[in-house]
Amino acid sequence: MEEEYQYSGSGEELQARELDGEDQKLQHHCQLPGAEEKLVLQFMDSMHNYLSLFDEVSSALRQGWFDLASARHSMGASRINSSLLDLKFHPAATTLKITNCDGTQPHFMLRKWVSSEHESTQLEDEHVQPQDDSVKSSGLADNDEVQKERSKSLSVFGVLISPKLRASQLSFERALETLIEIANMRSSLLYSFHQLQKAEDTKQ
Amino acid sequence: MANRVQIPTNSSALIAMIADEDTVVGFLLAGVGNVDIRRKTNYLIVDSKTTVKQIEDAFKEFTTREDIAIVLISQYVANMIRFLVDSYNKPVPAILEIPSKDHPYDPAHDSVLSRVKYLFNTESVASGRR
Secondary structure, three states: OEEEEEEOOOOOOEEEEEEOHHHHHHHHHHHOOOHHHHHHHHHHHHHHHHHHHHHHHHHHHHHHHHHHHHHHHHHOHHHOOHHHOOOOOEOOOOEEEEEOOOOOOOEEEEEEOOOOOOHHHOEEOOOOOOOOHHHHHOHHHHHHHHHHHHHHHHHHHOOOOOHHHHHHHHHHHHHHHHHHHHHHHHHHHHHHHHHHHHHHHHHO | OOOOOOOOOEEEEEEEEEEOHHHHHHHHHOOOOOEOOOOOEOEEEOOOOOOHHHHHHHHHHHHHOOOEEEEEEEHHHHHHOHHHHHOOOOOOOEEEEEOOOOOOOOHHHOHHHHHHHHHHOHHHHHHOOO
16 A cells, blocks of 8 residues: 655645555556546547437337337227236346446346247347357347247237237337447446546545 | 445346336337246336335335346436435446436436536536535
């Protein structure tokens, strides 16, 4: 542990301040040329993307609500409501994978329509490149599994359903993908904010 | 703030929802619905009969469960428990305030933006306050 001594404004008192390892690293990092500017840029970019993505998600949700209302109009209100929701034990078909890429901020990855029976045919977020060629070659099987899971989700509301309900499902899937991007942007925004805050505190 | 928070990695985490019926139904169509062996769900449908206490309890439950990575909450519902949402500061689960049919998204009420807005507040910077 490094100890630092500094005089107060009166010049009479001696004040000992310990810097822990983390503050030392941050101070060193911020002393690198352009490090703080880089953080500010990351903060501003994250803020801009965070707000833009919310416009996108609002638009996708509006479309989803409209399609759901249209489906309810054609199928009847009694056929699309929360009382029909499946309360028997069942796992989620769409989940998230959290990774901690650089040890500082969480990164969320969407895993859509992963069947509990066929975990190997999972589809991941489009930003993640599949590492195994066998996943690519079984693309058709993946699509069949995805369609099967989608139909299973729709079957809660009966067998004969309005095309608007399918459209609503796709809109909400799109909204979900955008929300995961927002979650990642939130991570980046809060991380850069906290780093800037710490840098300001360290300077003082 | 000075303590480093452990970020848990999870290969199969859930998305929880506290929202109106149409929003929850829509996201359930997208496959996020989960019901465990004890018949506990990862969502709460908020309607005119839902009390603030129920919303608070659901929020506390979802933010303490280890299998939940993101909590989607309608912004008008978040406004009912604003003190609880604003005091939450863990990285996981992430709290995302979403619009609802009758209440469009308002950045002025977003808890994340409220937290970081002081960086744009020239008064606090000039006075040297935190």
